[in-house]
Amino acid sequence: MTGKALDSRPVSWQAWVRTVEIEPSLYAADFSRLGEQIEILLRAGARVFHFDVGDGHFVPPVTIGPIVLKSIAPMILEHDGAIDCHLMVDDPAHHFEEIREAGGSSVTFHYEAVSDPQAVAARARELGLGVGLAFNPETLPEDAAAAADGFDLVLCMSIHPGYSGQKFMPEAVGRIRTLRQLLPKHVFVQVDGGVGPDNVRELYLSGANLLVAGTSVFGMEDLPRAFRRLVTSLA
Numbered sequence: 001m002t003g004k005a006l007d008s009r010p011v012s013w014q015a016w017v018r019t020v021e022i023e024p025s026l027y028a029a030d031f032s033r034l035g036e037q038i039e040i041l042l043r044a045g046a047r048v049f050h051f052d053v054g055d056g057h058f059v060p061p062v063t064i065g066p067i068v069l070k071s072i073a074p075m076i077l078e079h080d081g082a083i084d085c086h087l088m089v090d091d092p093a094h095h096f097e098e099i100r101e102a103g104g105s106s107v108t109f110h111y112e113a114v115s116d117p118q119a120v121a122a123r124a125r126e127l128g129l130g131v132g133l134a135f136n137p138e139t140l141p142e143d144a145a146a147a148a149d150g151f152d153l154v155l156c157m158s159i160h161p162g163y164s165g166q167k168f169m170p171e172a173v174g175r176i177r178t179l180r181q182l183l184p185k186h187v188f189v190q191v192d193g194g195v196g197p198d199n200v201r202e203l204y205l206s207g208a209n210l211l212v213a214g215t216s217v218f219g220m221e222d223l224p225r226a227f228r229r230l231v232t233s234l235a
């Protein structure tokens with residue numbers, strides 16, 4: 001993808017979200033078939049893809065990074081999709097420019113990783129990126145909401161960040177409800193960790209409208225069926 005095409009990308013969560021979005025989490029994908037699986041999910045109706053970046057410091061594992069992002073961005077962006085980059089890193093602003101150059105649409109960094117969320121968000125905005133604020137299970141939703149002025153979304157972790165396939169923490173439902181009550185209506189609430197067909201509707205009704213799904217999509221043999229099952233479970 002050319003630099004011109006990247007520069008012309010619309011940056012608008014309001015445009016990307018159709019009331020609610022199931023976001024396939026690429027960290028759980030089969031990396032020997034990554035492009036194929038993304039194409040399958042695009043055809044199934046996926047619009048926003050979740051891309052986890054871990055640095056081995058803020059979270060134990062080193063996960064996927066800009067080289068992988070650059071290889072998949074053209075396919076997603078050419079289908080009017082978006083790439084939601086979740087930075088589980090100690091120094092998120094250090095990575096923003098590289099994420100932007102590789103084709104990322106939006107960056108979400110952790111409340112626990114920075115001393116001045118507003119300043120870090122401003123740097124993302126300067127680069128034309130959407131911006132979100134994530135918070136871990138140990139952080140109060142009230143604290144995250146108070147720091148999220150001007151953000152596009154707030155991500156409530158329903159597992160401890162770092163590893164795919166963890167079980168959903170039931171107490172996250174109450175934290176999502178609190179978060180939704182505290183945030184302005186135009187700020188999206190995202191949930192990540194253990195999202196599946198058995199809880200996706202409850203999470204949506206509790207206030208989450210960005211639902212990150214890893215194992216419940218990529219752990220299934222039939223990806224389109226798994227994705228559509230999550231979509232239909234919302235109703």
